[in-house]
Amino acid sequence: MPNKTNDPKRSSWIGYNRDTHFPIQNIPFGVFLTRDNVITIGTRIGDYAIDLGALQEMGYFESVPLTDDMFMQDTLNDFISDGKKTWRLVRNRIGDIFDKENSELRDNKSDRDRIIFPIDEVEMQLPVLIGDYTDFYSSKEHATNVGTMFRDPDNALLPNWLHMPVAYHGRSSSVIPSNISIHRPQGQTMPAGSEQPVFGPSKLVDFELEMAFITTDANNLGHPVPVNEAEDYIFGMVILNDWSARDIQKWEYVPLGPFLAKNFASSISPWIVTLDALEPFRTNSPKREKPVLDYLDSKEDSSFDINLEVDITPQQGTPTTVCKSNFKHLYWNISQQLAHHTVNGCSVNSGDLMGSGTISGPTKDSYGSMLELSWRGEKPIQLNDGTERKFIQDYDTVTMRGYCHKGELRIGFGEVSNTLLPIYEPKKK
Amino acid sequence: MPNKTNDPKRSSWIGYNRDTHFPIQNIPFGVFLTRDNVITIGTRIGDYAIDLGALQEMGYFESVPLTDDMFMQDTLNDFISDGKKTWRLVRNRIGDIFDKENSELRDNKSDRDRIIFPIDEVEMQLPVLIGDYTDFYSSKEHATNVGTMFRDPDNALLPNWLHMPVAYHGRSSSVIPSNISIHRPQGQTMPAGSEQPVFGPSKLVDFELEMAFITTDANNLGHPVPVNEAEDYIFGMVILNDWSARDIQKWEYVPLGPFLAKNFASSISPWIVTLDALEPFRTNSPKREKPVLDYLDSKEDSSFDINLEVDITPQQGTPTTVCKSNFKHLYWNISQQLAHHTVNGCSVNSGDLMGSGTISGPTKDSYGSMLELSWRGEKPIQLNDGTERKFIQDYDTVTMRGYCHKGELRIGFGEVSNTLLPIYEPKKK
Numbered sequence: 001m002p003n004k005t006n007d008p009k010r011s012s013w014i015g016y017n018r019d020t021h022f023p024i025q026n027i028p029f030g031v032f033l034t035r036d037n038v039i040t041i042g043t044r045i046g047d048y049a050i051d052l053g054a055l056q057e058m059g060y061f062e063s064v065p066l067t068d069d070m071f072m073q074d075t076l077n078d079f080i081s082d083g084k085k086t087w088r089l090v091r092n093r094i095g096d097i098f099d100k101e102n103s104e105l106r107d108n109k110s111d112r113d114r115i116i117f118p119i120d121e122v123e124m125q126l127p128v129l130i131g132d133y134t135d136f137y138s139s140k141e142h143a144t145n146v147g148t149m150f151r152d153p154d155n156a157l158l159p160n161w162l163h164m165p166v167a168y169h170g171r172s173s174s175v176i177p178s179n180i181s182i183h184r185p186q187g188q189t190m191p192a193g194s195e196q197p198v199f200g201p202s203k204l205v206d207f208e209l210e211m212a213f214i215t216t217d218a219n220n221l222g223h224p225v226p227v228n229e230a231e232d233y234i235f236g237m238v239i240l241n242d243w244s245a246r247d248i249q250k251w252e253y254v255p256l257g258p259f260l261a262k263n264f265a266s267s268i269s270p271w272i273v274t275l276d277a278l279e280p281f282r283t284n285s286p287k288r289e290k291p292v293l294d295y296l297d298s299k300e301d302s303s304f305d306i307n308l309e310v311d312i313t314p315q316q317g318t319p320t321t322v323c324k325s326n327f328k329h330l331y332w333n334i335s336q337q338l339a340h341h342t343v344n345g346c347s348v349n350s351g352d353l354m355g356s357g358t359i360s361g362p363t364k365d366s367y368g369s370m371l372e373l374s375w376r377g378e379k380p381i382q383l384n385d386g387t388e389r390k391f392i393q394d395y396d397t398v399t400m401r402g403y404c405h406k407g408e409l410r411i412g413f414g415e416v417s418n419t420l421l422p423i424y425e426p427k428k429k
Numbered sequence: 430m431p432n433k434t435n436d437p438k439r440s441s442w443i444g445y446n447r448d449t450h451f452p453i454q455n456i457p458f459g460v461f462l463t464r465d466n467v468i469t470i471g472t473r474i475g476d477y478a479i480d481l482g483a484l485q486e487m488g489y490f491e492s493v494p495l496t497d498d499m500f501m502q503d504t505l506n507d508f509i510s511d512g513k514k515t516w517r518l519v520r521n522r523i524g525d526i527f528d529k530e531n532s533e534l535r536d537n538k539s540d541r542d543r544i545i546f547p548i549d550e551v552e553m554q555l556p557v558l559i560g561d562y563t564d565f566y567s568s569k570e571h572a573t574n575v576g577t578m579f580r581d582p583d584n585a586l587l588p589n590w591l592h593m594p595v596a597y598h599g600r601s602s603s604v605i606p607s608n609i610s611i612h613r614p615q616g617q618t619m620p621a622g623s624e625q626p627v628f629g630p631s632k633l634v635d636f637e638l639e640m641a642f643i644t645t646d647a648n649n650l651g652h653p654v655p656v657n658e659a660e661d662y663i664f665g666m667v668i669l670n671d672w673s674a675r676d677i678q679k680w681e682y683v684p685l686g687p688f689l690a691k692n693f694a695s696s697i698s699p700w701i702v703t704l705d706a707l708e709p710f711r712t713n714s715p716k717r718e719k720p721v722l723d724y725l726d727s728k729e730d731s732s733f734d735i736n737l738e739v740d741i742t743p744q745q746g747t748p749t750t751v752c753k754s755n756f757k758h759l760y761w762n763i764s765q766q767l768a769h770h771t772v773n774g775c776s777v778n779s780g781d782l783m784g785s786g787t788i789s790g791p792t793k794d795s796y797g798s799m800l801e802l803s804w805r806g807e808k809p810i811q812l813n814d815g816t817e818r819k820f821i822q823d824y825d826t827v828t829m830r831g832y833c834h835k836g837e838l839r840i841g842f843g844e845v846s847n848t849l850l851p852i853y854e855p856k857k858k
Contacts, residue, residue: 174650221602263775345612
């Protein structure tokens with residue numbers, strides 16, 4: 001347990017506001033492009049990005065056993081492959097370097113100038129090369145809402161749901177970082193009452209409020225990961241917007257699941273917050289409604305209390321918060337998810353991304369998608385500017401935030417924010 | 430069109446039998462480990478593996494514009510990224526170097542000794558780093574058989590099936606090359622008549638006879654690939670065994686599709702045969718039973734006539750051929766598959782793998798899975814040794830072969846062959 005690094009009383013010689021997501025107790029990991037067009041691995045304190053590649057080059061990590069170019073890379077995969085012991089040594093060392101009482105970098109202006117950048121001057125990248133992206137379906141409230149709308153309100157949950165963390169494979173190639181705009185997808189849909197499918201822009205583009213964890217190399221093909229060792233192989237978490245096209249999904253998804261309805265874009269917040277930083281915010285998952293098989297019997301406190309919010313901002317408008325939810329509502333926790341994923345021997349590697357599924361809470365303002373918030377479009381959501389939304393309109397920006405707080409300690413994920421553009425129109429030749 | 434390279438009359442100074450899969454007209458691409466423990470990109474003629482890295486180093490590709498280390502890599506991804514023009518120049522140059530009449534390498538024994546290895550002395554690797562693996566469901570016979578068994582014989586095909594090449598995302602991490610053994614998966618199943626799911630080894634492990642194509646970088650996120658440009662972005666094809674656990678699949682697959690039933694292993698033949706080598710074997714897809722939307726309207730001759738066979742070999746037994754099928758039976762072709770995959774803007778990259786789905790033909794001996802061949806286990810298959818199979822038993826080896834022939838020209842894929850081991854038992858500590 002990295003106690004000193006998580007000590008809420010510690011402060012940094014880098015100043016920040018009390019409500020920052022990135023106090024010295026966070027120390028997330030990301031990848032950014034500097035103003036000098038160099039890609040580097042970094043961390044963030046307050047409103048400053050810190051170049052860990054330069055910090056390593058200048059000798060500040062000599063006390064930690066690392067390969068020479070560990071942070072001079074364009075993804076975190078190799079660092080993550082090094083395993084939990086290395087993550088902790090590095091996080092603790094960063095905490096020490098930026099501790100208010102430590103003068104080694106604080107009082108060295110020329111080193112500081114090479115290492116610290118105002119956050120607005122860097123461009124965040126995808127933090128990892130994602131080998132595989134899996135999306136779970138672990139919110140009972142979300143699965144119940146969807147089952148109620150599309151199947152049978154009296155049997156909204158399918159028979160397997162309370163016995164396993166249901167999941168499907170997503171597409172890695174369309175995972176993008178925050179701030180990249182996406183095009184409204186086109187595709188095939190079957191309009192109500194029609195005999196023939198039609199082609200055109202999706203009319204029902206939606207967000208899904210999710211979180212995702214990022215793994216290290218967990219196992220060899222054929223070897224399951226036991227549920228109570230699963231966290232050893234989880235590096236950290238991000239916020240995930242699993243963009244969805246509901247009309248495409250409805251027509252395509254039987255019998256093999258969602259495909260083009262999902263793989264036009266999935267966006268993630270750029271800073272990976274480690275499980276160590278989330279340690280103070282552990283909590284229980286909701287009470288089990290059915291006993292689980294042994295391989296899913298995770299220990300207490302395997303979930304986390306993380307507040308989540310979604311804003312919609314129309315073009316040139318102001319944000320309206322349309323959803324307030326919490327990660328702790330999820331019925332299945334990340335240990336159960338990873339144990340289930342590998343119980344058949346499926347191999348999991350450094351940089352794999354595992355989405356939680358839409359995180360809906362018990363109240364109507366905590367539903368994690370427009371599908372649920374507007375109840376299939378039957379109950380439009382009011383925005384601040386007086387307009388209504390059933391689903392997402394062209395030029396709307398969807399912003400998701402996540403943060404934990406407890407006493408004076410606040411640890412956040414920042415945000416994932418992307419704008420929906422109209423369909424792509426190829427240039428005339 | 431690379432005419433000379435495909436000329437059936439051309440022969441090589443490397444000798445081979447008439448029935449080889451790898452005459453000088455094939456020139457497939459793969460990656461192998463040499464007896465000196467060097468990983469290199471290579472090709473194959475007859476029963477010889479050819480080290481293209483060494484060939485490049487010795488100057489034999491000076492007429493082709495290539496980066497210096499193009500073939501001294503452990504995957505084909507960079508070569509594939511270079512695009513169709515480069516693939517053709519290299520394939521044509523290899524054809525010239527090994528042409529019977531060309532003395533430049535033929536008469537240089539010391540160069541030959543560094544470049545040419547008996548195929549038994551090299552160890553084939555995965556040819557590409559697979560970014561994403563998608564599996565289609567494009568055999569009407571297979572979809573009809575499955576629908577007949579599990580749903581309604583009178584409405585075996587779901588409503589969307591004749592309108593789009595249905596697909597789902599698979600898992601890249603569990604794609605393995607031929608000759609790697611796999612463990613029988615364990616998992617959750619719901620036995621007939623039970624109230625509670627149980628945990629244990631899958632009792633219904635199956636193969637699925639598929640082929641797969643491998644893409645180059647096809648598009649940016651948001652930009653569809655037009656159906657009649659799709660082949661420009663397809664490098665070549667392999668045989669794919671999409672191993673399946675039918676009992677796990679049955680319990681887990683609603684509503685999001687197969688997951689652990691599939692991602693314990695998918696194996697591929699190690700040599701990628703280029704579309705240029707398959708050019709002489711073009712044929713039409715089956716007649717369309719419904720009109721397709723414009724974005725799926727591929728031109729004539731967009732399919733290929735490729736014979737496929739599956740053998741089961743018990744431990745210390747002899748092979749029994751249990752299935753003879755053909756790629757041309759597929760209702761949806763590879764151009765339609767890639768156009769559909771990208772119509773929503775999904776990005777496709779170098780090294781992505783796209784499976785066809787199980788390739789069942791119209792006759793009972795052409796069904797591409799044990800599920801269909803044994804009709805859910807109701808009609809066991811007889812093997813040469815007198816034993817029966819409903820599904821695959823521990824220590825059975827499943828071998829799939831594929832080849833085209835036309836007149837004197839024969840182009841093959843070799844085989845994908847893997848043995849099923851019992852469940853993995855962790856060593857006692």
